Amino acid sequence: MLQRNLETRPDGSLDGEREEHEAPSQETPVDKPRIERAVREILIAVGEDPDREGLRETPARVARMYAELFGGLHVDPRRHLRKFFSEACDEVVLVRDISFNSMCEHHMLPFMGKAHVAYLPDDRVIGLSKLARVVEEVARRPQVQERMTEQIANLLVEELHAKGVGVVIEAVHTCMTIRGVRKPGSVCVTSAMKGCFRTKSSTRAELMTLIYGDRR
Ligand SMILES: [Zn+2]
Numbered sequence: 001m002l003q004r005n006l007e008t009r010p011d012g013s014l015d016g017e018r019e020e021h022e023a024p025s026q027e028t029p030v031d032k033p034r035i036e037r038a039v040r041e042i043l044i045a046v047g048e049d050p051d052r053e054g055l056r057e058t059p060a061r062v063a064r065m066y067a068e069l070f071g072g073l074h075v076d077p078r079r080h081l082r083k084f085f086s087e088a089c090d091e092v093v094l095v096r097d098i099s100f101n102s103m104c105e106h107h108m109l110p111f112m113g114k115a116h117v118a119y120l121p122d123d124r125v126i127g128l129s130k131l132a133r134v135v136e137e138v139a140r141r142p143q144v145q146e147r148m149t150e151q152i153a154n155l156l157v158e159e160l161h162a163k164g165v166g167v168v169i170e171a172v173h174t175c176m177t178i179r180g181v182r183k184p185g186s187v188c189v190t191s192a193m194k195g196c197f198r199t200k201s202s203t204r205a206e207l208m209t210l211i212y213g214d215r216r
Contacts, residue, residue: 029074035063069103069110072140080133081159084124092164092203094118094210095131104175105142113171113187116211117152119162120196120203126160145171145190153192164195166207 036059043050043058050059094116101112117131138151153167168191177184196203 030063030067030070032060032063032067035066036060039063068140069101070141072137075137077134077137077155078159080130080137081126081155083130084126084160086123087121087125088123089121089125092118092120092207092210093125093128094207095128096211098132098135100135100139102139102143102145102148102171103141104173105144107175107179108142109173109175109178111143111145111171111173111175111188113169115152116166116168117156118164118166118197118207118210119156119160120164122161122163124160124162131156145169145173145188149190149192153194157194162195164197164200164203165192166194166197166204167192168208168211 039059039062040050043055048055050056095118096114096116098115098117099113100115101110103109104111115135117135134152134155138148138155149167149169153165156162156165156167168189170187170189172185172187176182176186176188193204197207198204
């Protein structure tokens with residue numbers, strides 16, 4: 001098996017692969033003034049004075065932040081998977097430990113963790129950083145971890161026609177650690193197995209060893 005273990009840099013690019021920088025993203029169709037008004041309302045509702053010095057810039061700051069955190073709603077992650085190249089490759093390709101931040105749609109609180117994305121190519125192979133970009137864009141929207149895992153796997157199945165796709169996501173949900181049951185340290189693990197990773201237990205076991213082998 002061919003294993004790739006790459007660190008993601010803060011800009012989302014990967015070591016080991018150089019990539020032309022994309023043009024700065026255009027203004028997203030996020031209605032920032034509307035967010036500003038809503039945040040100001042929340043501040044008043046919780047009993048704060050939105051006009052005091054420390055809070056004066058907060059609604060605008062939060063609006064910019066949401067535009068960034070939900071920017072994935074306005075892009076199509078498929079475009080990264082359409083730049084494939086044809087290559088005979090009969091080995092599993094795994095990018096492990098792709099860090100991401102997302103936003104739990106139930107509480108509007110962040111969850112963050114790592115995605116491990118693997119596929120067994122048929123004849124379509126893509127640049128490794130594209131897998132990280134897909135994770136990034138699927139994460140940047142109101143999400144639940146289970147759906148995010150499925151979405152990433154399905155995108156790969158549909159665009160790469162791979163023989164198999166395996167996605168495992170581990171994340172800490174701040175809606176579980178700072179509120180509600182308050183269980184800091186709990187990690188939620190989800191997986192989506194498609195094709196041979198679903199039907200062949202030996203292939204799936206091999207993937208799990210690649211992901212977790214040296215950490216057990
Ligand atoms: Zn939640």
